[in-house]
Amino acid sequence: MAPTHPPHVVAQLYEAYLRVSNVVLEVGKTFDARIRPAHSAVFFHMEHDGIRLGRLAEKAQMTPQAMGELVDDLEELGYLRRVPDPGDRRAKLIVFTDQGDKALLTGYAAIDEVERRLATLLGEQGLTDLRATLSRIIADF
Amino acid sequence: MAPTHPPHVVAQLYEAYLRVSNVVLEVGKTFDARIRPAHSAVFFHMEHDGIRLGRLAEKAQMTPQAMGELVDDLEELGYLRRVPDPGDRRAKLIVFTDQGDKALLTGYAAIDEVERRLATLLGEQGLTDLRATLSRIIADF
DNA sequence: ACCTCCTACTAAGGTAACCTGAATATAATG
DNA sequence: CATTATATTCAGGTTACCTTAGTAGGAGGT
Numbered sequence: 001m002a003p004t005h006p007p008h009v010v011a012q013l014y015e016a017y018l019r020v021s022n023v024v025l026e027v028g029k030t031f032d033a034r035i036r037p038a039h040s041a042v043f044f045h046m047e048h049d050g051i052r053l054g055r056l057a058e059k060a061q062m063t064p065q066a067m068g069e070l071v072d073d074l075e076e077l078g079y080l081r082r083v084p085d086p087g088d089r090r091a092k093l094i095v096f097t098d099q100g101d102k103a104l105l106t107g108y109a110a111i112d113e114v115e116r117r118l119a120t121l122l123g124e125q126g127l128t129d130l131r132a133t134l135s136r137i138i139a140d141f
Numbered sequence: 142m143a144p145t146h147p148p149h150v151v152a153q154l155y156e157a158y159l160r161v162s163n164v165v166l167e168v169g170k171t172f173d174a175r176i177r178p179a180h181s182a183v184f185f186h187m188e189h190d191g192i193r194l195g196r197l198a199e200k201a202q203m204t205p206q207a208m209g210e211l212v213d214d215l216e217e218l219g220y221l222r223r224v225p226d227p228g229d230r231r232a233k234l235i236v237f238t239d240q241g242d243k244a245l246l247t248g249y250a251a252i253d254e255v256e257r258r259l260a261t262l263l264g265e266q267g268l269t270d271l272r273a274t275l276s277r278i279i280a281d282f
Numbered sequence: 283a284c285c286t287c288c289t290a291c292t293a294a295g296g297t298a299a300c301c302t303g304a305a306t307a308t309a310a311t312g
Numbered sequence: 313c314a315t316t317a318t319a320t321t322c323a324g325g326t327t328a329c330c331t332t333a334g335t336a337g338g339a340g341g342t
Contacts, residue, residue: 008252008255008256009161009256009259009268009271009275010161010165011185012272012275012276012279013154013157013158013161013162013275014158015275015279016154016275016278016279017151017154017155017158019278019279019282020154020282021151023282024151036327036328037328038329053290053291054289054290054291062328062329062330063329063330063331064292065330065331066329069328070328085290088289088290088337089336089337089338090289090336090337090338091289091290091337092290092291111149111151114149114150114151115149117281117282118278121278121281122274126274129270130274131150131153133263133267133270133274134153134154134157136263137160137161137259137262137263138156138157138160140258140262141157141161141163141164141258179298179299179300193320194320194321195318195319195320203299203300203301204300204301204302205319205320205321206301206302206320206321207299207300207301209321210299210300211299226319229318229319230307230309231307231308231309231320232308232318233319233320
């Protein structure tokens, strides 16, 4: 069940998120069309010194199996590698390849670009206020 | 490709949307556990005098086939009915049953409740500002 | 060492929410 | 009328998850 007639804030939040995130997604698609939105969860939660599948899944709030598939994809595409975890021979550490590092930097740049565009649109103060307002909503709901 | 380290506005928008919409979704689930989030698109875009499947799909930005499945579900659950369109025998009008009307009102009430809660949290002025800011973002992106 | 319990990961199969392509019925148009 | 367009439906596919059930390798107690 969802919204109703005029611009409800719930609907506005959704719409604003869609539009803004789309800019970032487009950059990703341009970088490598084989990378899908679902893969962003991996880049988002990766750790540069390597991370285990279970922890990555936990951070992304999904099952290790689901995360395993995403990692499989990105490994096949050359963005990640699985190396044995020296501290636990059951486990593997997921690490970035050089190509993976480059993709991550491209993603960061796209997000920073969106922030700059928002600062221009709303003014520095306006962006600060928006951030504060969203934080309050997140904390309260 | 998506976010990065600190609270980026993109991520904040998403998180705020998730939290706020969850309140509405919970109300829906309590009303009838068989109604799924995907069905909200139907309630959102319905028109009280009846609407054709194609138009409903168009408003919700999905294919008529996908929308058809959602309408099938809600018809089976007793919230909608398909009646022949008197003006075009190829088409059918999708209309609410009494039960559908009741569900819609419940949804509206849940959304209004969220708005009231936001007004309390942010103040009337704060909510007005947030709405204006989101509108600007939507218009610009 | 040995046995039990745990943990990381993999395999197999399922579901929800979409999609594309093709069929069918009816309309609209030259 | 014959042609082309429109409204819906039918069949089957894809993506992004999930659940259930292994398997291989550690860790601790005896």
